[in-house]
Amino acid sequence: MQRHLISAADLTRDDAVLILDTAEEMARVADRPIKKLPTLRGRTVVNLFFEDSTRTRISFEAAEKRLSADVINFTAKGSSVSKGESLKDTAQTLEAMGVDAVVIRHGASGAPYRLATSGWIDAAVINAGDGTHQHPTQALLDAFTMRRRLVGRDAGIGQDLAGKRITIVGDVLHSRVARSNVDLLHTLGAEVTLVAPPTLVPVGVGTWPCEVSYDLDSTLAKSDAVMMLRVQRERMNAAFFPTEREYSRRYGLDGERMAKMPEHAIVMHPGPMVRGMEITAEVADSDRCTVVEQVANGVSIRMAVLYLLLGGNEPAVTHTRTEEK
Amino acid sequence: MSKILIRGAKVLGGEPQDVLIDGGLVAEIGTGLSAEGAEVVEADGKVLLPGLVDLHTHLREPGREDSETVLTGTRAAASGGYTAVFAMANTFPVADTAGVVEQVYRLGREHGYCDVQPIGAVTVGLEGRKLAELGAMHESAAGVTVFSDDGKCVDDAVIMRRALEYVKAFGGVVAQHAQEPRLTEGAQMNEGVVSAELGLGGWPAVAEESIIARDVLLAEHVGSRVHICHLSTAGSVEIVRWAKSRGIDVTAEVTPHHLLLTDELVRTYDPVYKVNPPLRTERDVMALREALADGTIDIVATDHAPHPHEDKDCEWAAAAMGMVGLETALSVVQQTMVETGLLDWTGVADRMSAAPARIGRADGHGRPVSVGEPANLTLVDTAYRGSVDPAGFASRSRNTPYAGRELPGRVTHTWLRGKATLVDGKLA
Numbered sequence: 001m002q003r004h005l006i007s008a009a010d011l012t013r014d015d016a017v018l019i020l021d022t023a024e025e026m027a028r029v030a031d032r033p034i035k036k037l038p039t040l041r042g043r044t045v046v047n048l049f050f051e052d053s054t055r056t057r058i059s060f061e062a063a064e065k066r067l068s069a070d071v072i073n074f075t076a077k078g079s080s081v082s083k084g085e086s087l088k089d090t091a092q093t094l095e096a097m098g099v100d101a102v103v104i105r106h107g108a109s110g111a112p113y114r115l116a117t118s119g120w121i122d123a124a125v126i127n128a129g130d131g132t133h134q135h136p137t138q139a140l141l142d143a144f145t146m147r148r149r150l151v152g153r154d155a156g157i158g159q160d161l162a163g164k165r166i167t168i169v170g171d172v173l174h175s176r177v178a179r180s181n182v183d184l185l186h187t188l189g190a191e192v193t194l195v196a197p198p199t200l201v202p203v204g205v206g207t208w209p210c211e212v213s214y215d216l217d218s219t220l221a222k223s224d225a226v227m228m229l230r231v232q233r234e235r236m237n238a239a240f241f242p243t244e245r246e247y248s249r250r251y252g253l254d255g256e257r258m259a260k261m262p263e264h265a266i267v268m269h270p271g272p273m274v275r276g277m278e279i280t281a282e283v284a285d286s287d288r289c290t291v292v293e294q295v296a297n298g299v300s301i302r303m304a305v306l307y308l309l310l311g312g313n314e315p316a317v318t319h320t321r322t323e324e325k
Numbered sequence: 326m327s328k329i330l331i332r333g334a335k336v337l338g339g340e341p342q343d344v345l346i347d348g349g350l351v352a353e354i355g356t357g358l359s360a361e362g363a364e365v366v367e368a369d370g371k372v373l374l375p376g377l378v379d380l381h382t383h384l385r386e387p388g389r390e391d392s393e394t395v396l397t398g399t400r401a402a403a404s405g406g407y408t409a410v411f412a413m414a415n416t417f418p419v420a421d422t423a424g425v426v427e428q429v430y431r432l433g434r435e436h437g438y439c440d441v442q443p444i445g446a447v448t449v450g451l452e453g454r455k456l457a458e459l460g461a462m463h464e465s466a467a468g469v470t471v472f473s474d475d476g477k478c479v480d481d482a483v484i485m486r487r488a489l490e491y492v493k494a495f496g497g498v499v500a501q502h503a504q505e506p507r508l509t510e511g512a513q514m515n516e517g518v519v520s521a522e523l524g525l526g527g528w529p530a531v532a533e534e535s536i537i538a539r540d541v542l543l544a545e546h547v548g549s550r551v552h553i554c555h556l557s558t559a560g561s562v563e564i565v566r567w568a569k570s571r572g573i574d575v576t577a578e579v580t581p582h583h584l585l586l587t588d589e590l591v592r593t594y595d596p597v598y599k600v601n602p603p604l605r606t607e608r609d610v611m612a613l614r615e616a617l618a619d620g621t622i623d624i625v626a627t628d629h630a631p632h633p634h635e636d637k638d639c640e641w642a643a644a645a646m647g648m649v650g651l652e653t654a655l656s657v658v659q660q661t662m663v664e665t666g667l668l669d670w671t672g673v674a675d676r677m678s679a680a681p682a683r684i685g686r687a688d689g690h691g692r693p694v695s696v697g698e699p700a701n702l703t704l705v706d707t708a709y710r711g712s713v714d715p716a717g718f719a720s721r722s723r724n725t726p727y728a729g730r731e732l733p734g735r736v737t738h739t740w741l742r743g744k745a746t747l748v749d750g751k752l753a
């Protein structure tokens with residue numbers, strides 16, 4: 001493992017499988033009456049959020065607390081891009097406080113990379129979403145969810161997603177989730193297809209390790225998982241598509257479309273869902289939809305990442321098993 | 326001392342000769358010239374060029390003296406072998422009146438390192454709505470002939486048309502920063518493979534190309550002269566080539582960094598590579614080099630854009646756009662154009678001195694190295710190899726993409742009307 005987690009593209013297959021396996025161990029902690037490990041006792045983790053995301057922040061915070069870390073939440077909403085110095089200033093303040101890890105969410109693509117490489121700070125840096133670039137822990141929790149559902153909880157240990165066919169639908173252009181997932185799922189051996197109107201596919205996508213389609217219906221029958229991305233209504237005003245209705249008609253997932261998917265196939269969404277536009281309530285509430293599991297799995301994945309980046313060399317597996325005795 | 330004998334210099338890269346400067350003019354060229362009464366500079370086979378002329382410099386004064394001043398900027402220019410620079414109008418206040426351009430012009434003359442020819446804004450406050458007093462700036466002591474809203478595009482087709490027409494009255498030229506504003510909203514880097522991966526807002530080539538296409542057609546329609554600033558894409562080259570073949574009076578410039586660097590460097594997220602127009606692809610770089618060699622692109626201009634450290638020591642999106650370039654331009658051109666065999670030193674003298682002086686009507690600059698001409702000269706040690714150390718820059722700013730990079734060649738001497746401004750690599 002590297003010292004930082006900036007991009008899903010930085011993970012090797014073995015790194016990724018190790019994180020998923022470790023997350024399975026972490027998930028067991030959640031099943032116990034006392035959901036806490038002493039692993040990061042005495043270590044300080046800062047959640048540095050320049051951009052609002054209560055869901056992601058709470059997920060990281062839960063993971064940090066279950067590992068007994070001291071947690072500092074730092075919200076610097078709105079101050080990021082207009083006042084360029086704030087990232088460096090903040091970083092140096094945290095450095096002076098002897099922080100061991102920084103979980104950073106930032107509106108600017110590359111901000112976590114700058115934080116990790118510019119020499120401003122010594123701590124481990126975990127990217128919790130940067131601009132339209134990457135959101136690696138989201139990709140990991142998605143992969144974890146897929147492995148559990150499509151390979152199996154116990155059968156999945158040590159396994160990747162070889163041969164699984166994953167379709168990602170929606171605003172790929174602005175989506176760090178899509179970028180991270182394409183990278184990680186490819187590394188794990190899955191075949192990825194992006195489906196979106198051409199306006200929401202980045203110029204230059206041709207080099208990505210995935211297929212691109214503009215037609216959702218033709219991809220459904222051969223998908224093991226369909227991941228719906230968040231589509232912001234503002235995109236309509238920027239002429240990315242004509243109307244909300246037309247978007248739903250062509251790229252929304254409703255019951256009829258879900259019926260075209262194979263029996264075992266699952267529906268995923270990074271949340272929060274916009275019901276009606278990208279996904280109907282019928283689909284969102286079906287037992288094939290993994291949104292709630294994804295949230296729970298997020299905590300296990302973030303525990304695993306923090307553990308592996310900060311917890312030292314000892315494998316989590318033996319550690320937790322000893323604890324249980 | 327008014328008499329200087331440059332001994333054994335390869336004039337425009339030719340056979341070594343002696344060049345005698347007297348009274349601010351080139352007095353004699355030959356072999357075995359007498360050194361009597363003259364200070365001798367042993368050139369030892371260095372290349373002697375006409376003093377370089379930069380049609381695109383940002384001096385930042387007035388308004389951002391923390392980045393650069395006329396003094397520090399012209400010292401940087403002299404260090405890079407320049408004897409004249411055209412100072413862009415995007416200062417605070419904007420150079421859109423006779424008063425501002427005269428001030429900048431006068432400061433250049435007073436400091437004496439390099440002639441400063443101010444560029445006037447095309448529109449009031451660079452706002453693109455109302456023509457600035459183009460005639461008054463031309464008639465001022467600064468004698469402005471080049472007008473540009475650089476930093477911003479004159480995107481309103483009617484305003485552009487009127488400006489092109491209006492400056493014909495006094496032989497002016499409009500230098501366009503070609504950037505369709507709507508197509509580049511939120512743009513952070515070249516739109517393509519790398520931007521897709523990095524998730525940075527794309528600056529598509531067509532945003533440049535569509536404006537160039539429109540402007541050459543406008544120039545044709547009204548019979549005016551248009552200059553395209555910092556051309557950066559292969560497609561732009563094609564449009565300019567087509568326009569020239571049609572007889573349209575268009576000239577174009579390329580920056581040293583667009584001749585050398587590509588958008589792959591943005592993968593570092595290091596804002597030192599953030600520039601407008603953005604670094605493009607390898608294919609664009611090669612097209613630009615060829616176009617400069619065959620004359621489709623007329624000149625090299627630096628777009629020297631100094632910024633203080635704090636404006637670059639931050640995350641990419643928050644960083645200022647631009648690079649300093651005056652002190653490294655000739656080295657980059659040597660590496661990309663001369664050492665690749667695309668251009669000889671005569672060609673370099675044309676693209677970096679004669680042609681920019683002609684486009685900007687800078688009398689006394691860009692003249693041939695011959696007897697009776699003003700002694701605006703630059704001596705280059707082309708055999709020199711070394712890595713760039715920004716700590717040694719005369720510019721007040723250090724935002725160079727070449728720190729630690731090895732570049733060939735070094736300017737050792739610069740003379741402005743026979744007066745040394747740079748001697749043995751040190752400012753006089």
Ligand SMILES: [Zn+2]
Nearest residue numbers: 475476502554
């Ligand atoms: Zn410009």
